Amino acid sequence: MIVQCQKCGKDYEPKRRGGKFCSTSCRVVQHQLIKKGEAWGRPASGDERYLADKLVAVGRSATEALAQVEGMPAAEAFSRLRALVQGWATVANNSIIEKVQYNEEREMNAQATRMKHIKASK
16 A cells, blocks of 8 residues: 655555654654644644645645646636635634634643743753
8 A cells, every 4th residue: 555655745655554654764854843843743633633634625626626727718717716715715714723723822822831931940
């Protein structure tokens, strides 16, 4: 079974079930980025996983839509793309997004407090 590396995006065949990275270096670099706060790790809650899956679907549908409208008359292409974007707006108005943003803000505030304590203890 071929899967995509979660760091570099390269297609590879994992050596064991559930493998996420094509190499040790990709695994280590991704872990370091998550630890520094420069990359998003595994979604913490079911709501975040749901939202991440929706965003992946939006990206996929955008790629497909652009391929479909290529060569169409401009008015028809814009009409189809406008309908697609309006569909995405329903995702943006979802209360789950508000919940995820609230949790993210709360985590950022907690991290800032931890950093203040670390600086004060030095």
